[in-house]
Amino acid sequence: xxxxxxxxxxxxxxxxxxxxxxxxxxxxxxxxxxxxxxxxxxxxxxxxxxxxxxxxxxxxxxxxxxxxxxxxxxxxxxxxxxxxxxxxxxxxxxxxxxxxxxxxxxxxxxxxxxxxxxxxxxxxxxxxxxxxxxxxxxxxxxxxxxxxxxxxxxxxxxxxxxxxxxxxxxxxxxxxxxxxxxxxxxxxxxxxxxxxxxxxxxxxxxxxxxxxxxxxxxxxxxxxxxxxxxxxxxxxxxxxxxxxxxxxxxxxxxxxxxxxxxxxxxxxxxxxxxxxxxxxxxxxxxxxxxxxxxxxxxxxxxxxxxxxxxxxxxxxxxxxxxxxxxxxxxxxxxxxxxxxxxxxxxxxxxxxxxxxxxxxxxxxxxxxxxxxxxxxxxxxxxxxxxxxxxxxxxxxxxxxxxxxxxxxxxxxxxxxxxxxxxxxxxxxxxxxxxxxxxxxxxxxxxxxxxxxxxxxxxxxxxxxxxxxxxxxxxxxxxxxxxxxxxxx
Numbered sequence: 001x002x003x004x005x006x007x008x009x010x011x012x013x014x015x016x017x018x019x020x021x022x023x024x025x026x027x028x029x030x031x032x033x034x035x036x037x038x039x040x041x042x043x044x045x046x047x048x049x050x051x052x053x054x055x056x057x058x059x060x061x062x063x064x065x066x067x068x069x070x071x072x073x074x075x076x077x078x079x080x081x082x083x084x085x086x087x088x089x090x091x092x093x094x095x096x097x098x099x100x101x102x103x104x105x106x107x108x109x110x111x112x113x114x115x116x117x118x119x120x121x122x123x124x125x126x127x128x129x130x131x132x133x134x135x136x137x138x139x140x141x142x143x144x145x146x147x148x149x150x151x152x153x154x155x156x157x158x159x160x161x162x163x164x165x166x167x168x169x170x171x172x173x174x175x176x177x178x179x180x181x182x183x184x185x186x187x188x189x190x191x192x193x194x195x196x197x198x199x200x201x202x203x204x205x206x207x208x209x210x211x212x213x214x215x216x217x218x219x220x221x222x223x224x225x226x227x228x229x230x231x232x233x234x235x236x237x238x239x240x241x242x243x244x245x246x247x248x249x250x251x252x253x254x255x256x257x258x259x260x261x262x263x264x265x266x267x268x269x270x271x272x273x274x275x276x277x278x279x280x281x282x283x284x285x286x287x288x289x290x291x292x293x294x295x296x297x298x299x300x301x302x303x304x305x306x307x308x309x310x311x312x313x314x315x316x317x318x319x320x321x322x323x324x325x326x327x328x329x330x331x332x333x334x335x336x337x338x339x340x341x342x343x344x345x346x347x348x349x350x351x352x353x354x355x356x357x358x359x360x361x362x363x364x365x366x367x368x369x370x371x372x373x374x375x376x377x378x379x380x381x382x383x384x385x386x387x388x389x390x391x392x393x394x395x396x397x398x399x400x401x402x403x404x405x406x407x408x409x410x411x412x413x414x415x416x417x418x419x420x421x422x423x424x425x426x427x428x429x430x431x432x433x434x435x436x437x438x439x440x441x442x443x444x445x446x447x448x449x450x451x452x453x454x455x456x457x458x459x460x461x462x463x464x465x466x467x468x469x470x471x472x473x474x475x476x477x478x479x480x481x482x483x484x485x486x487x488x
Contacts, residue, residue: 001253003420006484007024007048010442011063011237011259011301013198019090020191023065025038025039025040025041025081025082025092025097026038026039026040026075026237027040027061028040028042028056028058028061028063029076029232029424029463030063030065031201033035033068033069033070034069034070034071034076034101034188035056035063035065035069035070035071035072036072036074036075036076036085036100036439037058037071037073037074038074038079038081039073039074039075039081039082039084039085039107040058040059041058041059041084041085041087042056042057042058042071042073042085042087042088043056043057043058043087043088043089044056044071044087044088044089044090044091044093045057045088045089045091045117045170046088046090046117046118046119046234047064047091049064049066051066052066052067052092052094052099052433053066053067053069053091053092053093053468054067054069054088054091054092054223054373055066055091056071056438058217059461061364062284064469065093067092067093067094067121068094069093069094070093070094070095070096070130071086071093071095071096071097071104072096072097072099072100072101072103072130072132072183073085073086073098073099073107073110073112074094074097074098074099074100074101074106074107074129074132074134074317075100075105075132075188076100076101076102076105077100077101077102077104077105078102078104078105079100079105079106079212080102080105080106080107080108080395081106081108082107082108082109083107083108083109083110084098084099084107084109084110084111085111086098086111086113087112087113087115087122088112088113088114088115088120088122088144088423089115089116089117089118090116090118090119090328091118091119091120091121091429092119092120092121093121093122093123094123094124095122095123095124095125095126095461096112096122096124097124097126097129097130097132097153097254098110098112098126098127098128098129098134098137098139099110099126099128099129099130099132099133099134099137099155099157099361100129100130100132101129101130101131101132102130102131103131103132103133103154104132104267105131105132105133106132106133106134107129107132107133107134107135108134108135109126109134109135109136109137110128110134110135110136110138111138111213112125112137112138112139112140113139113140114142114143114144114146114167114279115142115143116142116143116144116167116422117321119144119242119284120143120145120146120167121127121145122144122145122146123146123148124147124148125139125146125148125149125150125473126149126150126151126152126153127139127150127151127152127153127157127160127162128151128152128153128156128157128160128184128186129153129155130153130155130442131154132155133155133156133157133160134155134157135158135159136157136158136159136160137151137157137158137159137161138160138161138162138163139160139161139162140163141162141163141164141165141167141169141196142165142166142167142168143166143167143168144167144168145167145168145170146167146168146169146170147170148171148173148177149162149169149171149172149173150172150174150175150176150177150182151173151174151176151186151189151204152175152176152182152183152185152186152206153176153177153182153184153185154176154183154184154276155184155185156184156185156186156187156430156453157184157185157186157187158187158188158209159187159188159189159190160186160188160189160190161189161190162189162191162229162270163192163194164192164193164194164195164196164198165194165195165196166195166196167196167197168196168197168199169196169197169198169199169338170199170200171199171200171203172191172193172198172201172202172462173201173202174189174191174201174202174203174204174211174219174221174233174235175189175203175204175205175211175217176205176206176337177205178202178203178204178205179320180208181421182205182236183207183208184206184207184281185206185207185338186206186211186217187217187218188217188218188219189217189218189219189220190219190220190221191220191221191222191223192218192221192222192223192226193222193223193224194223194224194227194242195224195227196201196227196284197227197229198223198227198228198229199229199230199234200229200230200231201223201228201230201231201232201236202231202232202233203232203233203234203235205230210233210237211235212233212234213234213235213237213238215235216329218278219235221235221236221238221240222239222240222241222242222263223239223240223241224241224243224244224261224288225241225242225243225244225307226244226307228297234311235287235315237246238394240263241261241263241305242261242262242265243261243262243263243264243303243306243307243308244260244261244307245257245259245260245261245262245268245303245307245308246307246308246309246310247308247310247311248309248310248311248312250311250313250314251313251315251478252274252275252278253272253273253274253275253278253280253314254270254273255270255271255273255283255310256270256271256273256274257269257270257271257310258270258271259284261344262303264303264304264305265302265303265317266299266302266303267301267302267303268300268301269298269299269300270283270285270295270299270300270301271299272299272312274314274396275314276316276333277331277332277333278313278315278317278332279315279317280312280313280314280317280327281313281314281315281354282312282313282356283295283310283311283312284308284310284311284312284313285301285308285310285311286308286309286311286356287304287306287307287308288307288308289306291304293308293405295361308456316332317331317332319328319330319331319332319333319369319370319371319372319373320372321336321339321369321373322341322373322374322375323339323341323342323375323376323377324375324376324377325353325383326341328341329473330369332368332369332370333368333369334368335365335366335367335368335369336354336363336366336369336375337365337366338445342354342365343470346365348379350379350380350381351377351378351379351380352378352379352380352397352398352434352436353365353377353378354376354377354378355375355376355377355378355436356373356374356375357374357375357376358374358436360436360439362434362436363375370379375486376437378397378398378437379390379397380396380397380398381396381397382396382397382436383395383396383397384397384435384437384438384439385400385437385438385439386404386435386438386439386440386441387423387439387440387441387443388406388409388440388442388443389409389443391408391409395435397436397437398434398435399434399435400431400432400434400435401429401435402431402432402434404442407441410443414447414448415443415446415447415448416446417443417444417445418444418445418446419444420441420442420443421441421442422439422441423435423440423441423442427460428442433482434455440468442467452462464486472487
């Protein structure tokens with residue numbers, strides 16, 4: 001019985017090996033009309049001899065074809081391939097099929113990319129095979145002109161995805177062309193159109209019947225409203241429609257959206273960047289009918305079912321400067337030295353400068369002003385008060401701590417002077433800093449008492465431990481000696 005089971009298992013294994021399809025790519029074949037890539041990646045370009053048609057190249061070969069040629073990514077019949085890969089950058093062909101010719105020709109994964117380097121024209125493009133079957137197929141169109149594009153023809157494709165970035169397509173079918181001869185079946189179709197020009201977008205068919213909302217086909221359609229001139233088919237009622245976000249140009253700044261296209265109800269953030277010295281005074285967003293769209297405080301809008309236009313106006317930044325209770329308005333980027341009142345101050349012999357009231361920081365009169373400032377003028381000879389702890393000094397404005405004898409303040413028993421800081425802060429005040437207003441400081445010291453006390457404390461503890469151990473040792477010796485004497 002065991003031998004029979006072993007023979008049965010071996011027979012099943014051999015049969016499985018015999019019926020398992022071969023997925024390895026093969027050398028392409030051209031029969032004068034149809035070109036079969038047989039799973040080999042190919043590139044289609046414009047012919048170099050000036051003749052109409054296209055030039056097909058692959059690793060190890062080339063083939064010139066006429067403009068009537070049909071290109072298949074798979075084989076003719078009785079074939080299976082892991083993948084087919086077609087890239088077109090130029091030329092003219094009659095048709096491109098991602099899969100094979102006959103229903104016995106199978107391709108697991110199909111990829112087609114249309115990238116224009118020179119003129120491209122395709123009469124008929126199908127993601128799957130003519131009658132051949134496929135598992136997954138994907139198409140990206142970045143340019144060129146296609147008369148008819150469909151995801152399936154007369155074979156079966158489980159899943160197809162189409163991305164249109166640019167180019168012109170006269171008729172695009174989400175399924176197969178609406179023709180009685182097109183009986184192919186599509187299981188799932190995803191179509192996204194974000195650019196280009198689609199003259200007629202239609203639902204198409206699956207199994208020879210128009211795809212509807214009740215069809216056994218999963219469809220996802222997303223398209224830019226400006227890219228599609230005409231659409232038909234019930235399933236397109238559920239399509240996601242995208243709209244453009246346009247910005248008017250301005251010399252004084254730029255405005256961009258976080259995305260160029262969005263669907264109705266989507267929140268989009270606007271980024272406004274004025275040139276230096278200007279600020280946005282208004283941001284107006286309008287739909288295609290001129291209706292205003294609300295712009296939130298964080299520069300976001302809620303996308304309507306329409307293209308929108310964003311326009312921003314800008315104005316110069318004006319800074320308010322207060323000097324000795326007098327207010328002055330100057331444009332962003334101008335310096336204080338351009339104000340006539342400041343020029344008069346600068347001409348005074350004992351003028352030390354203008355200082356920010358809140359911080360006491362001196363302002364460079366020739367530097368551009370970029371914010372609101374409240375300033376006070378300081379003159380040489382003005383008396384200011386300096387308080388350091390319990391000490392108080394009066395000196396002329398413009399002097400420094402280095403002009404004072406601070407020896408007594410810097411001396412403290414058991415401590416080393418480190419620095420002066422502004423009272424109530426950790427901000428160091430350098431001794432060579434000009435003093436132009438009343439000032440309160442604190443002296444910072446580094447003390448050594450704690451360290452000495454800590455060292456003395458540790459030393460005392462160690463000494464106590466030593467004494468205890470020493471006494472315990474003596475007691476142990478005495479007791480030991482007495483015990484020995486008693487024994488003898």
